[in-house]
Structures are given as C-alpha cells and as structure tokens.
Amino acid sequence: MKYISRQSHKPLILIPVILMIISLLYIGVFGLNQGVELKGGTLATVELKHPMTESEITNLVKDKLKVNDVQTSLSGNTATITVSGDLDAAQFSEMFANDFNVLSFKSVGALLSDAAMGQIAYALIFAFLFMSATVFFVFRDFIPSIAIILSALCNISVAVGGMSLFGIPISIASVGALLMLIGYGVDTDILLTTRLLKRREGTVDDRAEGACKTGIVLSITALASMLVLFIVVKIFIPSAQVLADISAVLVMGLLSDLMSTWLMNLGILKWHIERGGHN
Incomplete structure (x- = not known):
C-alpha cells in the first residue's frame, strides 16, 4: 500500500x-x-422424465426445434432451457412430452x-x-x-x-x-x-x-x-x-x-x- x-x-x-x-x-x-429478456425468446423450466446431461438436452432441443441458439442449465432433475425465438407453450409441451414435464414457460417478444x-x-x-x-x-x-x-x-x-x-x-x-x-x-x-x-x-x-x-x-x-x-x-x-x-x-x-x-x-x-x- x-x-x-x-x-x-x-x-x-x-x-x-x-x-x-x-x-x-x-x-x-x-x-x-x-x-432472453432483451433479444426476445423463450425460457422454459422443465422436469426430466429420464436422466440426461446438459449437452444431451441442448442437442435434443436443437434437433427437434431446428434452432441453433439453445442454452441449458441443469440442477438435479430440473433443467432451465433458453431458446431464441418465440415458441408456443402447448406445442413445446407436446413435442417433448416423452422427455420433459414443463414446469414454467415464459415467452418474451421483440417489443x-x-x-x-x-x-x-x-x-x-x-x-x-x-x-x-x-x-x-x-x-x-x-x-x-x-x-x-x-x-x-x-x-x-x-x-x-x-x-x-x-x-x-x-x-x-x-x-x-x-x-x-x-x-x-x-x-x-x-x-x-x-x-x-x-x-x-x-x-x-x-x-x-x-x-x-x-x-x-x-x-x-x-x-x-x-x-x-x-x-x-x-x-x-x-x-x-x-x-x-x-x-x-x-x-x-x-x-x-x-x-x-x-x-x-x-x-x-x-x-x-x-x-x-x-x-
């Protein structure tokens, strides 16, 4: 000093x-x-129906939704998934029905x-x-x-x-x-x-x-x-x-x-x- x-x-x-x-x-x-709050997108919190890693969840979402910008955070049996773009909650739940239970779903638009x-x-x-x-x-x-x-x-x-x-x-x-x-x-x-x-x-x-x-x-x-x-x-x-x-x-x-x-x-x-x- x-x-x-x-x-x-x-x-x-x-x-x-x-x-x-x-x-x-x-x-x-x-x-x-x-x-996601600023650029617009979708934030989903899901419960896994079977064991998966963060990279497996990310790749699964990318493949099914055909998007590249996906981020996943995993804690125990719960994952938070951030996806660019506006998604429909019902469609998302149906698409991943065999993998996730959707706990919360938040969509943020461009406005x-x-x-x-x-x-x-x-x-x-x-x-x-x-x-x-x-x-x-x-x-x-x-x-x-x-x-x-x-x-x-x-x-x-x-x-x-x-x-x-x-x-x-x-x-x-x-x-x-x-x-x-x-x-x-x-x-x-x-x-x-x-x-x-x-x-x-x-x-x-x-x-x-x-x-x-x-x-x-x-x-x-x-x-x-x-x-x-x-x-x-x-x-x-x-x-x-x-x-x-x-x-x-x-x-x-x-x-x-x-x-x-x-x-x-x-x-x-x-x-x-x-x-x-x-x-």
Missing part, C-alpha cells in the same frame, strides 16, 4: 486508461450477447426487448447524471468530480468488456450488477478524495496511504464475498445462472475498481494537489 501511495502518479494513471480503451475496443469488435433496452440505457444515464451532480455538490471542484466519474466509467467499461469476453449476456440482472458496481466504485473514490482534499493532517502521501489501507480492505472484502458467491453457485446451485452472472460482473468490476481508484484516481488527485488545486 505504501508502494502504491508514494509512487510517481503520472505512469499510474495510464494503466487503467489503457485497460479501459482495450475493453471498449473489444466490445466494439465482438459486441455483447443479449439475454418487450426494445422497451427493456431503452430502460437499461435510461437507468445507466440517470445513474451517472445523479452521481455526477452529487459528487460536484460535495466537493465543489471540477477535477476531483471528473476523476470520480472517469473511475466509475472505467469500472463499467472493464466489466462490460469482461462480459463480452466470457459470454455473459446483457440482461436485467447483469445491468443491476453494473448499477451496483457504480455504487461500489464511488464509495472508495469518495473515501480517497475526502482524505486527500478535506483533511490537512500529514503529507499528501501519508493521507493517501491511510485511505489506501481502508479502501483496499473494503474492496477486497466485497471482492471475496462475490468470489465465494460465484463458486458456491457454480458448484452447488448451477441452475441459478442469474446469481453466477451477477457475481461474475461484480468480480470483474471490483478488480477494475482497485486499479481505477488507487492508480488513476489517486494519480489525478496528486497531480491536482501539486498544481495547487483545492486550496
């Missing part, structure tokens, strides 16, 4: 910025998978998908707007406010880039995780900014070191809890894919937050103080 807080700040700023640029380029090239995408965009935009206004009101200083907003943007970019890399779909649940990530990231950024700009005890490096100790402990605690959740879900509750997606997004975002806060934001604030800012 002392090593980070007392390093030359200019090289440190570049590391998260480069990572954010790489993430944005990756998203631009490879795009994002959309969950709902378009509306959901619009709501996601509004949610993220308003979250950033209100966060920006609050930060500027608290510190009344343009540079620290921009640093906090840039840090949050970096966290979101890296998390979404990770979603694209690992095939995690953009869905209502993963967007909720991104909104949670804004809160997680801003907490440590405000802690750092308050210690450096509001307090006057000790040198800038001393104050940065104190903030670093507290903030990194907070971040590692949150990161560890999300890792445990991800591992538990994958091993013991494989059907709870939503929880796995949320925890995975938060893990990637919190790892990014460690760099964006303690490398980029710290570097920007030290540069700002050296130039006589916030005096």
